[in-house]
Amino acid sequence: MSDEYDDDVVNRADDLDDDDLDEHGDDVNKVDDLDDDDLDDDYDDDDEVAPEGNRIVGARARAVVEHVTRNVAEDPDAIEVDVEERRGEVALLVTANPSDMGRLIGKRGRVIQALRQLVRAAGAAEGVKANVDVVE
Numbered sequence: 001m002s003d004e005y006d007d008d009v010v011n012r013a014d015d016l017d018d019d020d021l022d023e024h025g026d027d028v029n030k031v032d033d034l035d036d037d038d039l040d041d042d043y044d045d046d047d048e049v050a051p052e053g054n055r056i057v058g059a060r061a062r063a064v065v066e067h068v069t070r071n072v073a074e075d076p077d078a079i080e081v082d083v084e085e086r087r088g089e090v091a092l093l094v095t096a097n098p099s100d101m102g103r104l105i106g107k108r109g110r111v112i113q114a115l116r117q118l119v120r121a122a123g124a125a126e127g128v129k130a131n132v133d134v135v136e
Contacts, residue, residue, distance in 0.1 A: 058090035061130035
């Protein structure tokens, strides 16, 4: 029985490439027993949580809108994003300096169209229908 075991170990060792071994010759694909202390605690969930413990609806979509609009606008401090929930949807209302309105809308509305696509994708990741409107 020990001969079968030795043959099995040799066959598995022959199947390993140099990329599968670390500097000590150990198999890097082998899963060790991990404790919770061994896991990296730096991962933070992107969902915002309200003080009462409820998830804020549309938080990811709002973050996308704020990031893009503040980077497009000449006066990023004047950008305000309000969230309204309507019939199971989230409407993000962007208020900006009047001089930045043209930059936010873009030629033929291409900037706002692209922003709307991004927001729809961010909302879909949360399971929410999201839309953006620029208000004066």
